[in-house]
């Protein structure tokens with residue numbers, strides 16, 4: 001059986017989101033996604049990529065992580081973290097043995113997934129960061145609600161919000177399904193795309209939705225006492241938002 005995956009890029013940077021934000025992290029970006037979210041900033045990963053074996057990927061991750069091995073640290077976990085992202089990692093079945101191999105190498109492994117695929121076969125050592133697609137993504141119908149019962153307290157649910165409708169939808173889902181009792185909830189504000197990021201294949205925001213500003217979103221969360229973590233995409237604050245490989 002082939003043990004290759006199609007990889008868009010592998011690089012060392014800082015984790016920009018989630019409860020791990022700010023920590024050094026090696027990103028393994030897998031090629032291809034079957035969604036076309038209106039705000040997607042990684043459309044270049046839909047098709048661009050090269051085949052690599054699991055062993056080649058692990059060698060590259062360990063090479064990038066090597067400088068950290070010399071440092072002594074009070075951190076409870078080994079750094080850097082390793083995150084599989086995309087694209088949609090779960091579209092490639094070999095992402096499962098790759099994640100297991102990285103866990104075996106002693107890394108804390110994170111998975112960023114759209115929430116449209118079955119997350120149950122993922123190695124239990126992996127921290128799954130699962131999107132619930134809000135209405136303005138144009139991909140709300142792709143949410144695989146059966147995933148909710150697979151989530152553990154070590155996983156995280158992420159809502160990316162660009163409109164008032166997104167906020168009201170997420171607030172209702174959190175209440176209906178008691179999502180805040182399952183795992184940490186993350187709220188990201190949709191960062192406007194640079195012109196070169198506006199891929200023609202992306203869905204349009206459904207008509208009639210009202211954009212929400214970052215400040216309005218933060219103030220709504222406070223006013224409603226929502227049990228969520230509001231986050232900015234740290235890498236887009238540090239580096240130019242359209243820069244790749246950071």
Ligand code: SF4
Nearest residue numbers: 033035037040087114
């Ligand atoms: S799930 Fe959406 S945001 Fe993520 S890579 Fe696919 S199209 Fe882009």
